[in-house]
Amino acid sequence: MHELPLVRNLLTLILDRAEEAEAEQVVAIELSVGELCDAQPDWIGRYFRLAAKGTIAEDAELRFSVSEARSACSACGREFRPSLGTRARIRCPFCGSDECGLSGGMDYRINSMEVR
Numbered sequence: 001m002h003e004l005p006l007v008r009n010l011l012t013l014i015l016d017r018a019e020e021a022e023a024e025q026v027v028a029i030e031l032s033v034g035e036l037c038d039a040q041p042d043w044i045g046r047y048f049r050l051a052a053k054g055t056i057a058e059d060a061e062l063r064f065s066v067s068e069a070r071s072a073c074s075a076c077g078r079e080f081r082p083s084l085g086t087r088a089r090i091r092c093p094f095c096g097s098d099e100c101g102l103s104g105g106m107d108y109r110i111n112s113m114e115v116r
Contacts, residue, residue: 023115070104
């Protein structure tokens with residue numbers, strides 16, 4: 001159910017951009033969802049269909065891509081893909097430091113949209 005507020009925000013952005021472009025119809029939307037984001041593309045699609053009903057985005061095709069998780073090391077400054085599914089602290093594979101944080105894969109965004 002937490003996807004519903006996300007979808008409402010996305011739809012508002014989509015409709016605002018479509019209005020700026022003086023579009024009559026939103027044809028397709030490409031969304032990127034981070035692999036660590038708890039929003040599920042299936043549910044985003046279901047809620048989008050409900051929220052977009054009666055708007056120019058009602059029949060838009062949704063396309064999803066997944067952005068991978070990334071970590072950044074504070075000690076050496078390098079970025080890497082962390083091991084997922086472990087409860088241990090993230091360790092840098094380059095210098096061994098555990099002074100690492102997540103730097104990607106936690107977000108969602110509109111990559112592109114096609115309008116007419």
